[in-house]
Amino acid sequence: MQRKLIIIAGLLFGSFYSGIVNAQQTALLPDQNPRYMESQRKYAMGADSLNSLHGTTIQNTYKAYDWYEAKLERRRQNREWRHQERMNGYYDYTPSWGLYGNYYPSVSLGYSWGNRWGGGYGNRWGGGYGGRWGGRSNIGIGVGFGW
Amino acid sequence: MKFNKILTVAAIAVSGMLIASCSRQVTRVSTDQTIDVSGSWNNSDSRMAADELTGKILGANWISTHQEEHQGKKPVVIVGFVQNKSHEHIDAETFIKDIESSFIQTQKVRLVQGGKKRDELRAEKEDQQTNATVSSMKKFGLENGADYILQGSINSIVDAHKRQKVVYYQVNLELTNIQTNEVVWIGEKKIAKYVKN
Numbered sequence: 563m564q565r566k567l568i569i570i571a572g573l574l575f576g577s578f579y580s581g582i583v584n585a586q587q588t589a590l591l592p593d594q595n596p597r598y599m600e601s602q603r604k605y606a607m608g609a610d611s612l613n614s615l616h617g618t619t620i621q622n623t624y625k626a627y628d629w630y631e632a633k634l635e636r637r638r639q640n641r642e643w644r645h646q647e648r649m650n651g652y653y654d655y656t657p658s659w660g661l662y663g664n665y666y667p668s669v670s671l672g673y674s675w676g677n678r679w680g681g682g683y684g685n686r687w688g689g690g691y692g693g694r695w696g697g698r699s700n701i702g703i704g705v706g707f708g709w
Numbered sequence: 710m711k712f713n714k715i716l717t718v719a720a721i722a723v724s725g726m727l728i729a730s731c732s733r734q735v736t737r738v739s740t741d742q743t744i745d746v747s748g749s750w751n752n753s754d755s756r757m758a759a760d761e762l763t764g765k766i767l768g769a770n771w772i773s774t775h776q777e778e779h780q781g782k783k784p785v786v787i788v789g790f791v792q793n794k795s796h797e798h799i800d801a802e803t804f805i806k807d808i809e810s811s812f813i814q815t816q817k818v819r820l821v822q823g824g825k826k827r828d829e830l831r832a833e834k835e836d837q838q839t840n841a842t843v844s845s846m847k848k849f850g851l852e853n854g855a856d857y858i859l860q861g862s863i864n865s866i867v868d869a870h871k872r873q874k875v876v877y878y879q880v881n882l883e884l885t886n887i888q889t890n891e892v893v894w895i896g897e898k899k900i901a902k903y904v905k906n
Contacts, residue, residue: 618790619802626867
């Protein structure tokens with residue numbers, strides 16, 4: 563009796579296994595890679611996010627160096643800086659082509675008028691504080707340490 | 710009195726000139742007209758790319774090859790993404806849409822929707838499952854699968870010195886068989902511009 567049961571169980575297992583193998587073989591097309599499911603599982607994860615980009619342009623641009631554009635950009639930047647300095651009440655009119663790299667400390671007495679030109683002179687000759695106070699008030703007198 | 714008259718006329722003339730010089734002028738122009746303002750990528754470049762690539766893709770033999778292999782069925786194409794690797798912001802949709810339009814108009818190629826628009830379609834279908842009448846409700850799982858995907862890239866080279874600049878654009882489109890990964894068609898449009906500031 564026990565022997566019969568073992569034989570029946572063995573037959574059932576065999577038929578079940580052969581059925582699985584057969585099903586796998588019929589699911590595969592000729593020459594199809596039997597491990598295709600591994601790839602399918604891998605791409606199932608990111609398919610939605612990738613497919614949402616269909617029909618769009620992915621902007622992966624670079625900045626090309628353009629001599630003329632760079633010059634215009636430098637000018638714009640300088641204007642911006644000068645504007646910021648003026649807004650802060652400090653403006654240095656010292657030319658960029660000055661001697662000794664514009665680094666010559668001097669102590670001087672100065673005065674400045676409240677307009678933009680007065681503010682400038684106050685800076686240059688009277689030092690930083692002269693320009694600063696002159697720039698903010700109508701008439702200013704400054705003593706400064708400038709370079 | 711005479712002086713006052715002269716002053717009035719002069720004031721009117723000056724104000725007229727000021728108004729004329731400050732007013733903005735807008736003129737409608739033909740979309741086929743080439744107007745280069747800054748030297749950057751513009752509508753003329755897009756149009757030229759569209760014209761050339763449309764002619765090439767519809768004239769190539771991948772369509773007939775597909776029909777021979779599939780009992781005369783028209784190929785189904787989906788548009789993938791285009792990578793802009795140039796130095797300017799360029800939206801490829803301006804010329805890709807022209808190519809898509811030519812597919813529909815010539816009836817040589819069938820087009821299926823992709824991306825966000827496809828998501829929207831599926832969302833609408835989902836909505837119909839609970840809100841539309843049974844007879845008008847559209848079913849899931851009956852979409853047309855694309856045979857080919859159209860992908861592309863835009864590249865550029867800039868050679869600039871002082872006030873002179875030469876810009877070269879290359880637009881590439883590729884059509885690939887989705888089943889086999891085989892590239893069946895490649896089209897390109899090259900544009901070179903000399904810009905002097």
